[in-house]
Amino acid sequence: MNDFNAESMHRLAKMALDAGEVASPEEAVALFSRYRLRIHLGAGWAGTLAGQACLLTALNTAVRAFLGGVEVYGDLENTLDVPLYQGRSARGVAEELGGQVADTTSTALPTLVIGAAPDGALPEFCVRLSWDHWRFEIAPAAEGSTLACADDNPLAGIGAAALGVNEAFMHVRGDLAEAGHRSVGMSLWNPLAVADWRSDAHKGPALAYLPKSLWLVGLGHLGQAYAWTLGLMPYPLEARPHLVLQDFDKAAKSNLSTCLLLWAADLLKPKVRVVASRLEVAGFTTALVERRFGAAHQVMAEEPTTALFGVDNVAARRDLDTAGFSMVVEAGLGSGYRDFRNIRLHTFPGPRQPSAIWAAASTAQATIELNAAYKKLADEHNDICGMTLLASRAVATPFVGALAAVLAMAEVMRPLHGGLVHAALDVQMKSMRHRTGAAPAVYGGLAPAFVHADKELVGRVGKST
Structure with missing residues (x-):
């Protein structure tokens, strides 16, 4: 094929x-x-x-x-x-x-x-x-x-x-x-x-504060949208953030259609190293964790305690219970051709633990049903396993990931400006009227360390309001 x-x-x-x-x-x-x-x-x-x-x-x-x-x-x-x-x-x-x-x-x-x-x-x-x-x-x-x-x-x-x-x-x-x-x-x-x-x-207050350090778990579609968004924020040159980047996978051709920091020259390279190289050129400092996130994960002293989670894996989400982060914003996206624009966010700590939201029984993999096109291709190429694997892959695009990233970043940054957080939030990009979620509440955890935003435009005359 x-x-x-x-x-x-x-x-x-x-x-x-x-x-x-x-x-x-x-x-x-x-x-x-x-x-x-x-x-x-x-x-x-x-x-x-x-x-x-x-x-x-x-x-x-x-x-x-x-x-x-x-x-x-x-x-x-x-x-x-x-x-x-x-x-x-x-x-x-x-x-x-x-x-x-x-x-x-x-x-x-x-x-x-x-x-x-x-x-x-x-x-x-x-x-x-x-x-x-x-x-x-x-x-x-x-x-x-x-x-x-x-x-x-x-x-x-x-x-x-x-x-x-x-x-x-x-x-x-x-x-x-x-x-x-x-x-x-x-x-x-x-x-x-x-x-x-x-x-x-x-409208909110003028943007004044930015997180000083973050842990990005997963550097696929969502994780790179987080990194891209951070790379466009008004960090002072002398106070660019420190990021812990965690992923175990290498860049594949399909990732070029979803990942905002990957190009053709990056194929077969570890995602974590590609993303680190892009951010380090911009003055960010990074630490790399090249292993899966799981039950053994534990935040150590001096490491970022605020995490943006972008792993599409129920078992990994359950392990957030014991990881030791003080704040986590987790995002999930729809995966089918009808719902790929749907975004769901969770912010922790919240009223429910991750293990209560994602029950152990939900880790079972759903059966993949092949439509007529996939069945025909499987017969033509004598490859039922390959077609089933292809059919199981999510429909995805980075303009959805970009909106999810700003929603997640807003959850981290609102408390820095005296705002509230949402334990859960659902957004449908096709019809933005259909937004639902938990009532906003005062953030009850440890606020992220911050730096002051610098919105001076060096390349242009003057300064933004």
């Missing part, structure tokens, strides 16, 4: 095979190769770190979903200030991330706008991304009514990018008729505010 197997199949294109839209992995990739996107950079886009984080996240997630290519048009003669790309030209980074720099002003491609909207006639799908404090929104560019892009919180810029790429993907897929014709947004300060999320009561 050519080069398509569980370790190489594009994890988002797989949805077409799972849904029975195509008869082979080759047809799935060919279908996704017709999907294209454009990012328009209008005046003011680079004037905040949130705007820079918005572009970088929109581009890095979109090129892994829109296999026909992502055009970038606008002012790219800016110097970036976010830690991962500090001091580098926006044009060079855009090309490195896989963007195709365009020189034509008009386009019929679905378009995401960051900064001022383009002049003249707009394409059929044209959505503007905006943010303010802890809030973010996407809305039709023709409406002109968006958030002020005032306080410079990169979490909100990343959130806007995730929503924008998701909206464009639903448009090209025909998943939702109103995609591109609606306003969608939320507040990270109060993610359960639905009808009134735009209220100033939910």
